Amino acid sequence: MHGIQPGVPLGYYLTLSAVLFVIGVAGVIVKRNPIVIFMCVELMLNAVNLTLVAFSRYQSTLTPAGTLTSPQHYLDGQMMVIFVMAVAAAEVSVGLGILVSIFRQRTSISVDEIDLMRG
Amino acid sequence: MSSEFSIAWLIPLFPLIGFLINGLFGSKTKKFAGILATAAVFASFVIAYILFTKVQSLDEGHKQVTVFLAPWLSNFMIGAADPTGIKPLQVNFELLIDPLSCLMMLIITGVGGLIHLYSISYMAADKGFARFFTYLNLFVFFMLLLVMGNNLPILFIGWEGVGLCSYLLIGFFYEKKSAGDAAKKAFIMNRIGDVGVLIGMFMLFQYFGTLDFYKGQADIDGIVTAAKNLPAITTGTTITVICLMLFFGATGKSAQVPLYTWLPDAMEGPTPVSALIHAATMVTAGVYMVSRLHSLFELSDTAMMVICATGLFTALWAALIGLAQNDIKRVLAYSTVSQLGYMFAACGAGMFAAGMYHVMTHAFFKACLFLGSGSVIHAVEHAMHAKHAHGHGDEADVAHAEHGDSHDAHAIPAGGPDPHDPQDMRNMGGLGGKIRITFLTMSAATLAIAGIWPFAGFWSKDEILWRLYNVHSPLNVLIWGVGAITALITAFYMFRMIMKTFFGQPRTEAAKNAHESSPLMTGPLVLLALLSFSTGWLVAPFEKFREFLAPSVETPGYTPTILKPELEHTLGFGLMAVIIVVIVACYLAYRSSKNNELLAPATRANHSVLSAGWIYNVLLNKYFIDELNNLTWVRGGKNLSQWLWKTFDVGVVDGIVNGVAGVTAWIGSGLRKTQTGYVRSYALTMALGIIAVLLLILAPFAHGVK
Numbered sequence: 001m002h003g004i005q006p007g008v009p010l011g012y013y014l015t016l017s018a019v020l021f022v023i024g025v026a027g028v029i030v031k032r033n034p035i036v037i038f039m040c041v042e043l044m045l046n047a048v049n050l051t052l053v054a055f056s057r058y059q060s061t062l063t064p065a066g067t068l069t070s071p072q073h074y075l076d077g078q079m080m081v082i083f084v085m086a087v088a089a090a091e092v093s094v095g096l097g098i099l100v101s102i103f104r105q106r107t108s109i110s111v112d113e114i115d116l117m118r119g
Numbered sequence: 120m121s122s123e124f125s126i127a128w129l130i131p132l133f134p135l136i137g138f139l140i141n142g143l144f145g146s147k148t149k150k151f152a153g154i155l156a157t158a159a160v161f162a163s164f165v166i167a168y169i170l171f172t173k174v175q176s177l178d179e180g181h182k183q184v185t186v187f188l189a190p191w192l193s194n195f196m197i198g199a200a201d202p203t204g205i206k207p208l209q210v211n212f213e214l215l216i217d218p219l220s221c222l223m224m225l226i227i228t229g230v231g232g233l234i235h236l237y238s239i240s241y242m243a244a245d246k247g248f249a250r251f252f253t254y255l256n257l258f259v260f261f262m263l264l265l266v267m268g269n270n271l272p273i274l275f276i277g278w279e280g281v282g283l284c285s286y287l288l289i290g291f292f293y294e295k296k297s298a299g300d301a302a303k304k305a306f307i308m309n310r311i312g313d314v315g316v317l318i319g320m321f322m323l324f325q326y327f328g329t330l331d332f333y334k335g336q337a338d339i340d341g342i343v344t345a346a347k348n349l350p351a352i353t354t355g356t357t358i359t360v361i362c363l364m365l366f367f368g369a370t371g372k373s374a375q376v377p378l379y380t381w382l383p384d385a386m387e388g389p390t391p392v393s394a395l396i397h398a399a400t401m402v403t404a405g406v407y408m409v410s411r412l413h414s415l416f417e418l419s420d421t422a423m424m425v426i427c428a429t430g431l432f433t434a435l436w437a438a439l440i441g442l443a444q445n446d447i448k449r450v451l452a453y454s455t456v457s458q459l460g461y462m463f464a465a466c467g468a469g470m471f472a473a474g475m476y477h478v479m480t481h482a483f484f485k486a487c488l489f490l491g492s493g494s495v496i497h498a499v500e501h502a503m504h505a506k507h508a509h510g511h512g513d514e515a516d517v518a519h520a521e522h523g524d525s526h527d528a529h530a531i532p533a534g535g536p537d538p539h540d541p542q543d544m545r546n547m548g549g550l551g552g553k554i555r556i557t558f559l560t561m562s563a564a565t566l567a568i569a570g571i572w573p574f575a576g577f578w579s580k581d582e583i584l585w586r587l588y589n590v591h592s593p594l595n596v597l598i599w600g601v602g603a604i605t606a607l608i609t610a611f612y613m614f615r616m617i618m619k620t621f622f623g624q625p626r627t628e629a630a631k632n633a634h635e636s637s638p639l640m641t642g643p644l645v646l647l648a649l650l651s652f653s654t655g656w657l658v659a660p661f662e663k664f665r666e667f668l669a670p671s672v673e674t675p676g677y678t679p680t681i682l683k684p685e686l687e688h689t690l691g692f693g694l695m696a697v698i699i700v701v702i703v704a705c706y707l708a709y710r711s712s713k714n715n716e717l718l719a720p721a722t723r724a725n726h727s728v729l730s731a732g733w734i735y736n737v738l739l740n741k742y743f744i745d746e747l748n749n750l751t752w753v754r755g756g757k758n759l760s761q762w763l764w765k766t767f768d769v770g771v772v773d774g775i776v777n778g779v780a781g782v783t784a785w786i787g788s789g790l791r792k793t794q795t796g797y798v799r800s801y802a803l804t805m806a807l808g809i810i811a812v813l814l815l816i817l818a819p820f821a822h823g824v825k
Contacts (some may be wrong), residue, residue: 029803111798118796 013054020047032110034099038092045088052077052084123173127186127214130166130224131263133159137256145249153239156252160235160259164228171221175667182670185269185335188212192272208324213335215269219671222475223266223407226482230399231259233643237490238391240639241497245389251291255395258284262400266407269341270331271320274408278316278372281401282309288396289388301384308381312371316408319364323415326357332411346414347674362415362422365408366429373405374456375433375463380745382456386448390493393448398455398485403478406462410471414674417469427467427590431601434460436742438608442615443738446542447492450616454568455485457609461583464602470586471672472665477583479664480575480654484567487647491561494640495620498554498633500541505632544619551621553633556641558621560648565617567651569610569698577695578655580606584694603694610698 020043027040056077103109137159141152174182192210235255242251258281265277283306290302323342324330333341340348369375374382374397385397396402409416409426416422434457441453458481465474540546551558567574570581584606588599625631635641655661737743795801 025806029799029806032799114798115796118794 010054010058014051017047017051017054020044020050032112034103034109034111037111038095038099041095042088042092045084049081049084052081056081124170124184124186124216126166127170127216127267128188130163130170130228131260131267133162133166134256134260134263138253138260141249141253141256145253149249152249152252153235153242156256157232157235157239159256160228160232163259163263164225164232167221167224167228170216171225174216174218174221179670183215183217183333185333186214186216187336188214190336207328208330209336209339210270210272210330211336212273213269213331214267215332215335216267217333217671218668219407219410219475220266222479222668223403224263226403226479227259227262227266227400230482230486230647231255231262231395233646234391234395234399234486234490237394237493237640237643238389240637241391241493242389247291251288251389254284254287254291255391258288258396258401262404265404269333269335270329271323271342272330274411275313275316275320278368278404279313281396281404282306282313282372285309285385285396285401288392289385291388291392295387298387301381301387305381305385308378309371312368312378315364315367315371317368319361319368322357322361322364326361343412343414346412346418349418358415359419359421362419363425365412366422366426369405369408369463370429371405373402373459373463375405375429375460376436379433379437379456380741380748383449383452383741386446386452390448390489390496393452394486394489394493397452398489399482402455402459403462403482406459406466406474406478409463409466410475410672413466413471413672416466417674423467423469425467427464427587427598430460430463430465430467431587431598431605432460433457434464434605435601435608436460438605438612440738440741441612442608443735445544445739446540447495447544447547447616447620448489448542450544450612451485451488451492454488454609454613455481457605458485458568461580461602461605464598465583465586468583468586468590468598470583472668473579473582473586473661475668475672476661476664477579479659480567480579480651483575483647483654484564484651487560487564487644487651488568490640490644490647491557491564494554494557494636494644495547495550495561495633496541497636497640498550498557499547501634502632503539503541544616546627547620547625548623548627549621549625549631550633554635556635557644560641560644561621562617563648564651565613568613569702570606570695571698571702572692572695573652573656575651575654578661581694582661606694607698607701610701614702 024040024042024044024047027043028037031037031040054077056075059077102114106113134156137156141156145152174184177184189212190209191212192208194208235252238251238255242248245251261277261280261284263277265274265281268274268277286302286306289305290299292298320330327342327345329339329341329345331339331341332343334344335341371378382397382402386393388396416426437453437456437460441450441457444450444453458477462474462477462481465471465477563574567576570576584599584602587602588595590598592598650658740746
C-alpha cells in the first residue's frame, strides 16, 4: 500500500471484524432467547461497520502521482456506516415490537416454540 | 387462343349451382329440384359440345388448351436456386381442354343428363327427392373437375369428391343398415386405393418437378410432355413404382382385383346411381387417369404388363361370378367389373384409344342396361305393392328402397328367392310382352355388350381383342384367349339375364301384373339403346375416334403392336360367330320346355346337371372373397386398433402423463420435509447458503496468498 499508513496493519482490523461477524452468526443460530438473537444481529452489523470504516481509512491515499491527498475524498465507507447504524436502529425497534406482540400470547420466550409453519 | 375456351369454367359451375340451390333450398324446391338439376347438367352438355367442336377445329400439335382460373399452391422459391433441395411447387386451378377431356365431358354430361331425366320419374315417390338430385349434381361437378383438371391435385379433388358422392348416394336409403354398410365399404376401399395415388403423386413431383399434365401457367413442361421426351433408357424402377402406385389407386376407383368387392354391394343404392356412378362415370376415372398419363405408363413395360394382366384377370374373374347371380343388378355389377377389366387390358396393351372407345360404348350400353333394370324393378315392385298395399302412402319411400343380397357375414344358400324381392330374377319371367320398350332397349344393349355386329360393343370389344392378339409377347394367343373366353361368358350371362327376366312364363303374381314405365324413363332408354346400336358405324367409327383422340393418348414412336390386317376380320367375326352360337343355345335351352320345366326348383334339384354343385356355390358366393377380406383385413384392423388402444394409448401414453404427475407429487412430498417450522434451522440454512454463494462469486478472484 502507498502513502502514510497508521501503525496497525489493515489486516488486523479485518480479522477482528470477521471474528466478531462469525460470533454474531453463531449466536443467531445457537441461541434460543430472541433478545440475545437481536444482540447477535447487532454484533454482526457492527462488525461490518468496523470493516467499512477500516477500508475507508486505509484506502484513502490513491492518486496517479502517488502523493497523499486529503482523506475527505474517500469518506464513502464512513457515510455507509452512518446509514447502517440508522437501519440497525430501525430494524431493532421493529423487531422488538414483533417480539413483544408474539410473547404477549405465550408464556415461554424460546424461539424454538414458534413452529406453526411446520409442513 | 385460350380466351375462346375460357367458357370452360362454366361446365363444372352449372352442376355446382344446382347442388347449392337444391342443397340449401331443397325443402322449397321439392318437385322442381329434378328439373333444375337436369337443366344444369344439360347446360353443361351444351357448353361441352361447343368446346368439342372448337377442339376439333384446332390444328394438330396444339390440341391441348389450358384455361387458367386461379393460383392455388406455390412455395415462394420459384426460379431461385434452392440449397435445401426442396423443389419449387406450383399448382394452379387450371383446366385442360383437349380431345380426351372433351370426350369425357361429353360422356359425363350427356349420359349423366339422361340419367337425371330418368331419375325425375324413378325417384318421384321418394321423400328424399331433392336430396337425391343434390348429391347427383355434386357428383357431376366433382367428376367434371376430375376430367378437366390440368394437374394431378385437381384430378385428386375430383377423385375424392366422387368417392364422397358415391358414399352419399349408395347410402341414400340410410335407414337400411345394409345400405350404410355398403356405402362405408365403397368409400373405405376407394380410400385405400387413394394411398396409391398420393404416393404416386409425391414421387411424380420428386421426379418431374411438376404435377401438371401439360404446360400451363407454371411454364414448366408437364408430366405427359416430359415423359414423352424421356428416352426409355433413363427410366428405371422409380417410374415403375410410380405407375404401379397410380394403378393401385385406379384399381380402387375402377373396381379391379383386389379392390373390387365394393361395387356389387354398391347396388344398394338407387338404380340411377348405379347407372351413373358405377357404369358410366366414376368407375371409368381409373381408365381416364391411366390414359391421361399414357406416356408415363408407356415408359415402364412392367407396369403395362401388370395393368394388362390385372385387367384380363378381373374380366374373367368377375364374369364367372356374374354367371351365378340371381339379383338382376348384381349381374350388371359384375358385368361392369368385367368390362372395366377389358378397358385396362387395352390400356396395358398400349392401345389407350381402344380402352377409351370401350369406355364410351360401355357408358352407353351399361347405362341403358342399368336404367332398363330399374324400369323392370319398378314394374315388378309396383305390381307387388299393388297386390298388398291398401292406402299406405308413406310406405312408398321405404318400399322404394332397393332390396339386395345384403350379406357380408353369411354365405348365400342356394335356395329359393325371397318372394318380396323385386330385384331377384327368379321372381320375374315373361315380362317381354308387358314392358315392351324396356324389353327392346335392354335387348339392344345386351346385344351390344355381347359384341354382336353392328352394335357398339362389337366394334370396341373387337378392337381390344385384336390389339391383345397383337401384343409383343410370346403369350399373345393366351392373352387373346382369356379375353375371348370372357367375351363368351359375358354373352352367356347377359342373355341368361334377358331370358330369365323377359322370356318364358311369369313365375310370380307380380310378374304377371307388371306394366310399362313413364316416358321420362323410357325416353332415355330409347336414346341410349339407339346410341348402343349406332355407335361404331353411324356415330364415331373407331378410326375417326382414334384420329380424334390421338393427340391425347398416343406417343409418336411407341408402337406396341404389329398389325396383321388380314387376320383382323377373321378373328373378329369368328369370335362373333361363336358368341351367336352360345346365345342361340341359351335361347333354345330356355324355350325348349313348356312352362319352363327346367327352371322349376323341383326339377332342378333332381337334375344332376342343373343342381347346385360346389362350383355353383363358389360362384354364387363370389369365391368367398368377402369372407376372406373380413377375416384378414377387417379383423386384423380391429385387432390392431384394440392393441393400439389398450396397450399403447392407455398403457404407454396415459402412463407417461400420469407418471409425470406422479413424479411431481413424489418430489413435492420429499421437499415438504424441509418445512420444519423451526426458525433456527432456517437461520442455519440461510447462513450456509450465503457462504456457498460467496465462495462461488469470489472463486474466480482467488490468486493465492501474496
